[in-house]
Amino acid sequence: MILITNTLIDGLKERIANAVSTNQSTGIIIPSNNYSDLICSLFEYMDTKPDAIWVYLTITKPFESLFDDYSNLINNQNIIFIDCISHAAGISKEKSNCIYIESPSQLESILLEIMNSYKNTDDKKNKYLIIDSLSSLVIYNDAPLVTEFFTHLINRTRLSDITTISLTIEEELNDNIRKILYLKSDKIIKLKESFI
Amino acid sequence: MTDVEYISTGIENLDKLLEGGIQRGFTTLILGSPGSSIEILGKQIASTDDVLYITTEETKDDVAQTMERFGWGISNIDFLDISSKFTQQILKGIGRPMNSFEQKSKSKILELIKEGSSSILPDSNRKFDYLADLLDSIKKTTRKKIILNTLDFFISEYPEDKVFRIIQEIKIQNSGKKTALFIILTKGVHSEILEKKLEGISDCVIELEVLQKGSTFERFLTIKKLRNYAKRIGIARYVVESNGFVLETVERIM
Amino acid sequence: MEEDGALIINEKSNYKKMEGDSMKENGKCKTGIDELDRKLDGGIPKGNAVLMVGSSGSGKTTLCMQYLINGAEMGERGVFFTITEPLFKLTKNIENFGFYKKKYVEDGLVNIIDLRIISERLGLNSEKYNVEDASALLEVLKDIADELEVKRLVIDSITALCYRLQSDEMIRDFIFKLGSSLAGMGCTTILTSEIPPTKPGELKYSKYGIEEFIADGIIFLGDVNRRGDIIRTLQIIKMRGTSHSRTKSAMNISSKNGIELTPLLKSGE
Numbered sequence: 001m002i003l004i005t006n007t008l009i010d011g012l013k014e015r016i017a018n019a020v021s022t023n024q025s026t027g028i029i030i031p032s033n034n035y036s037d038l039i040c041s042l043f044e045y046m047d048t049k050p051d052a053i054w055v056y057l058t059i060t061k062p063f064e065s066l067f068d069d070y071s072n073l074i075n076n077q078n079i080i081f082i083d084c085i086s087h088a089a090g091i092s093k094e095k096s097n098c099i100y101i102e103s104p105s106q107l108e109s110i111l112l113e114i115m116n117s118y119k120n121t122d123d124k125k126n127k128y129l130i131i132d133s134l135s136s137l138v139i140y141n142d143a144p145l146v147t148e149f150f151t152h153l154i155n156r157t158r159l160s161d162i163t164t165i166s167l168t169i170e171e172e173l174n175d176n177i178r179k180i181l182y183l184k185s186d187k188i189i190k191l192k193e194s195f196i
Numbered sequence: 197m198t199d200v201e202y203i204s205t206g207i208e209n210l211d212k213l214l215e216g217g218i219q220r221g222f223t224t225l226i227l228g229s230p231g232s233s234i235e236i237l238g239k240q241i242a243s244t245d246d247v248l249y250i251t252t253e254e255t256k257d258d259v260a261q262t263m264e265r266f267g268w269g270i271s272n273i274d275f276l277d278i279s280s281k282f283t284q285q286i287l288k289g290i291g292r293p294m295n296s297f298e299q300k301s302k303s304k305i306l307e308l309i310k311e312g313s314s315s316i317l318p319d320s321n322r323k324f325d326y327l328a329d330l331l332d333s334i335k336k337t338t339r340k341k342i343i344l345n346t347l348d349f350f351i352s353e354y355p356e357d358k359v360f361r362i363i364q365e366i367k368i369q370n371s372g373k374k375t376a377l378f379i380i381l382t383k384g385v386h387s388e389i390l391e392k393k394l395e396g397i398s399d400c401v402i403e404l405e406v407l408q409k410g411s412t413f414e415r416f417l418t419i420k421k422l423r424n425y426a427k428r429i430g431i432a433r434y435v436v437e438s439n440g441f442v443l444e445t446v447e448r449i450m
Numbered sequence: 451m452e453e454d455g456a457l458i459i460n461e462k463s464n465y466k467k468m469e470g471d472s473m474k475e476n477g478k479c480k481t482g483i484d485e486l487d488r489k490l491d492g493g494i495p496k497g498n499a500v501l502m503v504g505s506s507g508s509g510k511t512t513l514c515m516q517y518l519i520n521g522a523e524m525g526e527r528g529v530f531f532t533i534t535e536p537l538f539k540l541t542k543n544i545e546n547f548g549f550y551k552k553k554y555v556e557d558g559l560v561n562i563i564d565l566r567i568i569s570e571r572l573g574l575n576s577e578k579y580n581v582e583d584a585s586a587l588l589e590v591l592k593d594i595a596d597e598l599e600v601k602r603l604v605i606d607s608i609t610a611l612c613y614r615l616q617s618d619e620m621i622r623d624f625i626f627k628l629g630s631s632l633a634g635m636g637c638t639t640i641l642t643s644e645i646p647p648t649k650p651g652e653l654k655y656s657k658y659g660i661e662e663f664i665a666d667g668i669i670f671l672g673d674v675n676r677r678g679d680i681i682r683t684l685q686i687i688k689m690r691g692t693s694h695s696r697t698k699s700a701m702n703i704s705s706k707n708g709i710e711l712t713p714l715l716k717s718g719e
Contacts, residue, residue: 105679108700108712116707140677148715305593308571312563313537354577 013041019187024163025154027185031170052126054079055117059136062086063098080117104140107149127162135172143176154184203376206244209443215428220374223367225398227383232404233436238345238380240440243268248339250276252349266440276333278326327354327362334366345380356390399423479638482520485711495691497633503643503655504671509703510642514604515544516708521602522559528602529561533610537564548706579614584624592631600637608641609657618660625664666690
């Protein structure tokens with residue numbers, strides 16, 4: 001049963017917190033205008049759980065520029081970043097808690113690196129995965145492939161007790177991705193433009 | 197029309213048969229069956245002009261001795277003595293096979309394991325690359341005539357395709373430098389395909405044959421191929437006298 | 451491996467034998483690459499001679515090294531015969547991988563031997579082997595395997611060796627005799643086979659076309675093109691003595707973990 005909540009930007013952090021606390025797979029659909037607001041809320045939320053194991057998959061922005069204002073997050077060794085675009089974009093600053101994927105089309109490598117990141121971590125700790133964003137993968141891959149990737153990924157994270165938050169940007173969303181997001185999420189948060 | 201420049205073979209009647217000698221830049225393949233005195237022909241060709249003589253079966257001293265006997269000087273010759281190099285390598289024990297008793301002995305196996313897992317091929321032990329040496333010498337030489345006596349050695353030491361590739365490269369060198377290259381090959385001991393391939397890339401093919409006629413042998417020299425001069429294809433009976441090859445009756449085939 | 455009692459398995463090791471699982475595992479030689487073992491229903495049947503096929507740079511050497519290092523971890527001694535790459539180059543490459551443990555090489559659990567040195571010491575012609583040469587080499591390979599009591603053997607590459615053998619008959623004979631005598635010692639062998647990049651639909655797993663018919667198994671390292679990016683793949687084409695997956699896996703070579711496999715996403719193929 002999927003619950004869909006329409007929400008405004010105010011109180012987004014709480015909405016996310018609520019959704020994540022009870023659901024293993026949460027999808028967030030957001031207009032591109034509000035993307036940075038959402039990221040802020042997410043980071044604030046991550047900051048409230050510094051002891052959990054976080055894996056942050058970025059296909060949207062290079063790792064370096066993503067966290068300009070959140071240096072405490074970058075330096076938290078409990079957060080592992082998987083950066084799929086820096087290498088493809090020719091940016092080659094290496095960071096110890098960041099794994100670089102050659103290209104966003106290496107979906108199998110992404111899967112492997114995500115699951116590897118949780119290996120050898122404390123079993124008692126809560127485990128989270130943020131996908132930023134599912135819709136960006138479609139820029140680099142055919143939609144059916146992304147669908148298959150996402151299916152594999154959520155199947156595996158469920159087995160390993162990993163809570164996932166999958167972002168999608170509304171403008172990038174096509175039918176294939178919408179369908180699979182609805183199918184594989186326990187809860188969808190759909191953000192309305194804040195000026196409404 | 198520009199005059200074609202010829203280089204004499206050193207054998208008067210052969211030059212006549214070829215109507216002037218060998219054109220500069222040509223690669224000549226000389227095929228001879230055993231007993232045809234092909235090794236002497238190579239030396240006689242070396243007796244005129246300035247020469248790079250590559251010897252594989254005989255040492256430089258052997259060649260010099262034979263040439264003296266025929267009254268041919270060697271002051272015009274630059275030698276590449278592969279035969280001596282090869283002998284030295286053999287004497288150094290490289291390539292000395294272990295016998296089956298040694299192979300089976302335990303200490304020998306342990307020694308082999310130790311050597312095989314601890315060292316990279318040391319330079320002193322590495323087998324000398326004769327083909328590279330051959331190519332290098334031919335690239336560097338400023339001599340007018342190059343005689344390779346024989347190619348047989350290389351074919352027995354290296355895979356045929358590798359030898360063929362090197363010969364192709366040498367041929368290009370030869371043609372560019374306008375030298376005259378003579379390659380001597382024993383007939384009938386290598387694969388027929390290789391022989392045909394070599395004939396194919398050569399500008400001129402000369403063949404020495406021994407035929408039994410009754411109780412005597414007759415020897416024939418045939419010009420089987422001469423690029424651009426089909427008319428000069430011909431055959432001659434020959435004998436080897438104390439002063440070298442003497443071509444007797446000459447016959448045009450075409 | 452339990453009998454001699456010398457084997458210490460560290461706690462983190464994945465290779466702890468599960469109780470009750472031992473019956474199934476007995477006849478298998480685990481590669482130690484989890485996904486691959488799963489695809490092979492536990493591992494390569496002991497004594498098999500497997501052809502590891504791929505073009506240059508497809509990860510054959512890395513996979514074989516990992517197979518030997520993982521074997522050493524399980525207490526099985528192995529030997530790697532290199533023909534194409536000199537030892538220093540080989541070790542230099544392999545040292546970059548997280549799975550490489552120098553200790554195993556130093557302790558003699560993993561032996562890396564340059565076959566060219568061996569054949570030179572045997573006085574074999576470096577370019578061409580005649581029948582006597584080939585049988586001398588075969589004897590020595592067997593003697594070395596016997597002397598070291600290896601359970602795992604790699605020849606990298608069989609293509610380079612076949613190049614020195616002069617006829618199909620000799621290649622057939624060589625691989626067959628090598629395979630059967632090593633099988634007799636309970637030694638599991640991987641022979642790497644170098645093939646030029648294949649065209650789609652072309653099914654040939656060895657340069658000489660003979661190796662593949664004699665081998666007990668074929669593991670094929672290929673690639674698929676996804677929007678211009680090359681994705682490495684691994685597929686088990688055949689494996690005598692075990693059921694196995696026939697699906698293609700995507701293969702990753704990471705400096706930390708070496709070879710990693712995950713099912714290939716198919717929509718993109």
